[in-house]
Amino acid sequence: MLALPSRWARACSVTVALAGAVLAPLLVLVVAGQGQSEVAVIERSGELLLRHGTPYLAEPQTVAEYTPYLPGMALFGLPRALFGADGWPARLLGDARLWCAAAFLGCLATAVRPRGVRRDGVRADGVAGVAAAGGPNVPVLAVAALVASPLVALPLCVSGVDLPLTGLCVLALALAGRARPFASGSALALACALKWTAWPAVAVAVALLAATVGCRAALRVLATAVTGTAALVLPCALRAPGPLVEQVFAFPTGRGALPTPASSPLPGRLLADLGPGGWYAALALLLLAGLSVAASLVRHPPRDALAAADRLALGLALAFLLAPAGRYGYLALPAVLALLPRLTRLPRPPRRTLPRSVPAAAPRNRTRTRTRTRTPQVVTVP
Structure with missing residues (x-):
């Protein structure tokens, strides 16, 4: 790679990193059927959703039988219910990690390429686009490098459960930064139907659109997000309200019938271990x-979008640190939200320039200045 030009050397190095950090271990783990328990939970919830219309067991007996996600997460488990687990092709196509990774990469590809930008990095109006500042492949290489980093590669290979949520939040903020409230609200609805930790992103998108476009766009993104989330969650919630509240809200916060395995020594967890008073102090x-x-x-x-991603990352980081139950791995979500807009150079919203007012004509002076014409005197010399 040292003998290659700098442009090709960077692409080759990122490709090698992707192959070694993501593709090879992911294929090995998928074929061997190994991974964290979240993978089996998502695939089981997809099968339950397909058969019974709800992804939650009525009376779970062990921690592994809990489904601490909203019903939208079960969609990534539907391929396992459809393809089965007989043979490595079926195991490969039905693994939930692949579909989570595909959703994550698809959201990032949509977020980093603004509407109207061609592949050469030039917008349709001839102005240099987001890729023209550092070459046409800067966003692609930045996303690939981020995926190959341990921050994304490790959860992608072993779990992948938070990747769709991260990609949808980034996409929603990027669309809100481009003044597209309906598209942003649709992405937020999908994210909020996966995990309730995505709900703060709605407030950030509303604030962004209210400050840049107006209250009408802010209300539109809010209505789209709330309506879409309700349409995706309410059917399962009405079918099994008790299991949903127990497994999605009580269990992750440490108030369920079984103790949650999310017991990293974060400040909120340390306070909750002091007793009921400590739990309420952490909640306060x-x-x-x-x-x-x-x-x-x-x-x-x-x-x-950059400032909105920073504000959302700050809020989620504080929430994960102060929650009564949590894991170190949860902090990967705010870290990616803070890094991705900077690596990919998300475009700033177009500033609306007011039309230049035609300067008013100078008032005519009605008082005409009279010019005195002097008649030349003719002098006759005798």
Whole structure:
């Protein structure tokens, strides 16, 4: 690679990193049927959704039988229910990690390429686009390098459960930064139907659109997100309301019938271990942090997708640190939200320039200045 030009050397190095850090271990784990318990949980929820119309077991007896996700996550388990697990081709096509990774990469590819930008990095109006500043492959190489990093490669190979949520949040903020409220609200609806940790992204997108476009666009993205989430979640919630509340809300926060395995020694978890008083103290700090971030959205709303991603990353980081139960791996979501817009150079929203007003004509002076013409005197010399 040292003998190659710098442009090709970077592409080759990123390709080798992807092959060694993602493709090879992912194929080995998928064919061997190994992975974290989240993979089996998603695939079981897809089968339950297909057969019974709900992804939740009525009376789970062990932690492995809990489904701590909203019904939208079961869609990634449907391929396993359709293809089965007989033979390595079926195991490969039905593995939930592949579909989670495909959703993540598809969202990033849509987010980094703004509408109207050609492959050569030039917009339709002839202005240099997002890729023209550093070459046409800068966003692609940046996304590939991020995927090959341990921050994304490790969860992609062993679990992949948070990747669709991350990609949809980035896509929603990028679309909101381009003043597309309906598309942003649709992406938010899909994200909010996966895990309730995506719900703060709705407030950030509303604040972004209210500050850059107007209240009408903010209400439109809010209505689209709420309506879409309700349409995806309510059918399963009405069919099994008790299991949904127990497994999705009580269990992850440490208030379920069984203790949650999310027991990393984060500040909220350490407070919750002190007893009921500590649990309520952690909850109070969590609510205080949420109110502080909400107040910052009102007083200093984000003006572009980068600022919105930073604000969402800050809010989620505080939530994961102060939650009564959590894992270190949860912090990968705010880290990716903070890094991805900078690596891919997400475009800023187009500024609306007011039409230049035609300067008014100078008022005519009605008082005409009279010019005195002097008649030349003729002098006759005798």
